[in-house]
Amino acid sequence: MQITLSDLDINQEGQIVTVQAEGDVRRRLLDMGLVRGVKLKVLRKAPLGDPIAVFLKGFHLSLRIEEAKCIIVKKISNDDD
Amino acid sequence: MATKQIKVALLGNPNSGKTSLFNALAGTNQKVGNFSGVTIEKYEGVLKYESYEIKLIDLPGTYSLTAYSPEEVIARNYIIEDKPDVVIDVVDGSSLERNLYLTTQLMELETEMIVALNMFDEVEKAGTKIDIKQLQKLFGSHIITTSAVKKTGISSLLDHVVRVYEKKIDIKKNKLTLRLEIEDKLLDICELLKGVKGLKKYNHRWLAIKLMENDKEVYNLVKEYPVWIQLEEILKKSIIDCKNKYQSDPEVLITEDRHAFIHGAIKETVEFPSTKKKTLTEKIDSIIINRVLGFPIFMGIMWLVFQFTFKLGEAPMGWIDLFFEFLSGVATSVLPEGMVQSIIVDGIIAGVGGVLVFLPNILLLFIALAFLEGTGYMARAAFVIDKIMHKIGLHGKSFIPMITGFGCSIPAIMATRTLKNRGDRLTTIMIIPFMSCGAKLPVYVLLISAFFSTGAAGNVLFGIYVLGIIVALLSAKILKKTLFIGESEPFVMELPPYRMPTIKTTLIQAKIKAFMYLKKAGTIILAASILIWAASNFPQNKVLEARYEEQINQVNINRSLTQEKKDELLSNIEFENQYMQLEYSIAGRLGKSIEPFIKPLGFDWKIGVALGTGLAAKEVVVSTLGTIYSLGEVDEESVDLAEKLRADPDFTLATALSLMIFVLLYMPCIAAIGVFKKEAGAWKWIVIYAIYSTSAAWILSFTAYRVTLFITG
Numbered sequence: 001m002q003i004t005l006s007d008l009d010i011n012q013e014g015q016i017v018t019v020q021a022e023g024d025v026r027r028r029l030l031d032m033g034l035v036r037g038v039k040l041k042v043l044r045k046a047p048l049g050d051p052i053a054v055f056l057k058g059f060h061l062s063l064r065i066e067e068a069k070c071i072i073v074k075k076i077s078n079d080d081d
Numbered sequence: 082m083a084t085k086q087i088k089v090a091l092l093g094n095p096n097s098g099k100t101s102l103f104n105a106l107a108g109t110n111q112k113v114g115n116f117s118g119v120t121i122e123k124y125e126g127v128l129k130y131e132s133y134e135i136k137l138i139d140l141p142g143t144y145s146l147t148a149y150s151p152e153e154v155i156a157r158n159y160i161i162e163d164k165p166d167v168v169i170d171v172v173d174g175s176s177l178e179r180n181l182y183l184t185t186q187l188m189e190l191e192t193e194m195i196v197a198l199n200m201f202d203e204v205e206k207a208g209t210k211i212d213i214k215q216l217q218k219l220f221g222s223h224i225i226t227t228s229a230v231k232k233t234g235i236s237s238l239l240d241h242v243v244r245v246y247e248k249k250i251d252i253k254k255n256k257l258t259l260r261l262e263i264e265d266k267l268l269d270i271c272e273l274l275k276g277v278k279g280l281k282k283y284n285h286r287w288l289a290i291k292l293m294e295n296d297k298e299v300y301n302l303v304k305e306y307p308v309w310i311q312l313e314e315i316l317k318k319s320i321i322d323c324k325n326k327y328q329s330d331p332e333v334l335i336t337e338d339r340h341a342f343i344h345g346a347i348k349e350t351v352e353f354p355s356t357k358k359k360t361l362t363e364k365i366d367s368i369i370i371n372r373v374l375g376f377p378i379f380m381g382i383m384w385l386v387f388q389f390t391f392k393l394g395e396a397p398m399g400w401i402d403l404f405f406e407f408l409s410g411v412a413t414s415v416l417p418e419g420m421v422q423s424i425i426v427d428g429i430i431a432g433v434g435g436v437l438v439f440l441p442n443i444l445l446l447f448i449a450l451a452f453l454e455g456t457g458y459m460a461r462a463a464f465v466i467d468k469i470m471h472k473i474g475l476h477g478k479s480f481i482p483m484i485t486g487f488g489c490s491i492p493a494i495m496a497t498r499t500l501k502n503r504g505d506r507l508t509t510i511m512i513i514p515f516m517s518c519g520a521k522l523p524v525y526v527l528l529i530s531a532f533f534s535t536g537a538a539g540n541v542l543f544g545i546y547v548l549g550i551i552v553a554l555l556s557a558k559i560l561k562k563t564l565f566i567g568e569s570e571p572f573v574m575e576l577p578p579y580r581m582p583t584i585k586t587t588l589i590q591a592k593i594k595a596f597m598y599l600k601k602a603g604t605i606i607l608a609a610s611i612l613i614w615a616a617s618n619f620p621q622n623k624v625l626e627a628r629y630e631e632q633i634n635q636v637n638i639n640r641s642l643t644q645e646k647k648d649e650l651l652s653n654i655e656f657e658n659q660y661m662q663l664e665y666s667i668a669g670r671l672g673k674s675i676e677p678f679i680k681p682l683g684f685d686w687k688i689g690v691a692l693g694t695g696l697a698a699k700e701v702v703v704s705t706l707g708t709i710y711s712l713g714e715v716d717e718e719s720v721d722l723a724e725k726l727r728a729d730p731d732f733t734l735a736t737a738l739s740l741m742i743f744v745l746l747y748m749p750c751i752a753a754i755g756v757f758k759k760e761a762g763a764w765k766w767i768v769i770y771a772i773y774s775t776s777a778a779w780i781l782s783f784t785a786y787r788v789t790l791f792i793t794g
């Protein structure tokens with residue numbers, strides 16, 4: 001089964017496999033650097049559980065679970081690179 | 082030697098320090114306008130450097146130059162159409178990799194550019210080492226390290242602007258090469274574009290890239306020409322080819338290539354500090370937006386902003402009020418009684434006062450907001466509250482304008498500028514007036530004290546506020562499902578590092594907002610106040626006036642009266658005259674003519690007039706009722722007026738409740754409408770809004786009135 005960014009636990013790292021969003025959302029994700037191969041880490045969830053904050057390329061990005069579900073990732077173990 | 086003019090545009094990611102750099106360059110020598118057709122501020126500044134006059138323009142902050150948001154389209158059209166001599170690309174050095182993405186797009190446009198590697202103080206402090214020389218070579222552009230806050234690198238930046246302008250540059254432009262399949266297609270497309278006369282002024286490679294990226298603006302541009310048929314073939318084929326080879330489309334692949342180029346460049350030139358300690362931002366975030374404290378802290382900060390804006394604003398508002406009272410006192414005593422005096426005192430001075438009185442609130446709110454924005458908390462606030470706002474179809478960023486509405490709609494409506502999406506923005510603007518503002522409070526207090534027991538008072542007041550919130554939330558849902566269907570900003574938002582904003586930048590921002598309010602909204606508000614004044618004073622009833630003078634005379638010559646008694650009689654006569662005059666005026670007649678419409682709500686023409694004059698400012702409802710019930714100057718605590726209302730057999734508990742609801746929901750005051758017009762852009766929205774809010778007010782008041790009548794018998 002595919003896992004998405006929304007499935008990652010806090011502090012877990014993942015690597016983007018593909019982004020399955022459309023239109024505006026997709027463009028925005030692409031521009032913010034969410035492209036294939038990029039590594040990211042889930043930092044936290046908002047107090048009400050949604051949105052989430054992730055760390056990638058040296059900055060913090062927040063996005064709704066709805067959007068995180070469009071990002072297919074594979075888990076990477078926390079100790080390599 | 083004549084001075085040469087250099088046109089320079091500043092471009093950069095949000096929070097890259099663009100505004101600070103602009104201020105460091107231009108000082109206070111700046112002016113604000115709007116980009117044509119949109120409510121996006123356009124900052125311009127001029128400065129002298131050596132024998133050059135440098136004209137600076139601050140483009141809206143964007144992450145990219147696609148055609149998805151108005152900011153991006155504006156920034157990019159400015160660069161393409163207005164052709165600035167030099168573009169300064171402001172890059173946040175502490176987040177280089179993301180910031181350089183915009184730089185790669187400038188490379189594609191082949192504009193003359195200089196990269197200002199800003200926040201360099203932070204870069205150094207973090208211990209990051211950047212091989213600037215190599216980075217310059219890779220991006221084919223001069224890179225100047227700057228700190229807008231510490232004011233370093235500013236003169237070097239200006240020096241390089243001049244050098245680029247004079248073509249005394251020693252860095253060769255570089256081209257970002259995309260993967261082979263894409264480059265092949267780009268060549269084919271360029272070949273076709275070459276033959277098109279109308280497209281000569283554009284950079285063909287850029288057009289080709291944009292076509293492959295499915296850019297709607299460029300599509301529309303190129304579609305006009307006959308080559309389109311051939312182009313479409315190539316584009317279709319490239320989509321199929323990319324799907325087959327990479328299971329992806331050209332748009333994604335091009336973006337990937339840009340990011341890959343940047344990633345490579347960073348690997349080659351940047352050496353990050355080896356120890357991975359937690360940054361300050363992470364530490365602060367782990368407290369400020371954690372799952373337990375996040376929400377209470379958010380509420381606390383909102384409370385502080387609210388207090389800061391409205392409590393601190395009270396005193397200066399009082400001074401402004403006093404000043405205008407004083408002014409009208411002077412004018413009354415200096416000018417002879419009559420038309421001229423009336424228009425100056427009750428029309429102009431009152432009107433200008435009505436505009437200026439909001440200034441403290443606007444200044445304070447925008448100081449608070451600019452501060453929150455500058456520190457980086459604003460994005461966190463949206464992060465914390467977004468789930469709730471999303472439920473009603475809005476964005477987390479809508480929250481701050483909404484709660485500001487409890488104080489005053491004017492700064493609240495102006496604060497919606499942080500919302501980038503048109504649908505989100507207009508929806509938020511339209512629900513703000515339902516958040517019961519401070520000026521409506523006197524009306525509730527008067528009516529509650531007249532018709533409810535002290536025990537019930539608090540609950541009734543609370544109920545009114547809650548009703549406002551419910552109507553606002555429902556309206557947001559309705560608007561998002563009808564007028565603004567599908568128009569929402571995706572919530573993909575940077576949480577910028579925490580920083581301490583400088584006082585200067587914060588103040589400049591607030592000052593600009595205040596000035597905008599005065600200039601644009603002020604004129605509308607002033608004109609409308611004068612109009613309302615005229616409507617309640619014209620036409621003048623000559624017969625009435627003659628009788629009035631006669632009555633005054635009689636009191637004056639009556640020797641059997643004490644001075645005290647005389648004064649009392651005189652003021653009674655005056656109020657009675659005011660009442661008759663009001664009834665005779667256009668306002669009074671309008672009140673009477675709308676009576677059939679408001680009768681079902683339990684209102685007679687007198688309330689109709691009060692609602693009309695209440696458009697000048699909601700608290701005026703109280704003073705107009707005072708005039709009508711012949712009491713002269715009154716305020717909401719006036720026991721007399723409450724008694725008179727109770728004594729009026731037509732004015733019942735049901736009327737009071739119905740009136741409170743109507744005042745809560747019907748059209749906002751003229752000042753708010755003026756700002757509404759300015760922010761929404763078209764009168765159309767005001768008309769829609771006026772109809773919507775007044776219908777909502779009517780229906781709910783009617784319901785409340787009938788139900789209360791039914792219960793109370």
Ligand SMILES: Nc1nc2c(ncn2[C@@H]2O[C@H](COP(=O)(O)OP(=O)(O)OP(=O)(O)O)[C@@H](O)[C@H]2O)c(=O)[nH]1
Pocket residue numbers: 093094095096097098099100101102142199200201202203227228229230231455456580581582583586
């Ligand atoms: N340490 C440091 N802080 C800076 C520098 N330049 C700007 N800042 C701070 O960074 C924050 C954001 O700066 P702004 O100038 O508002 O950034 P901007 O790019 O105009 O942001 P938007 O208005 O959102 O587009 C503020 O708190 C500034 O004080 C710098 O060179 N060094």
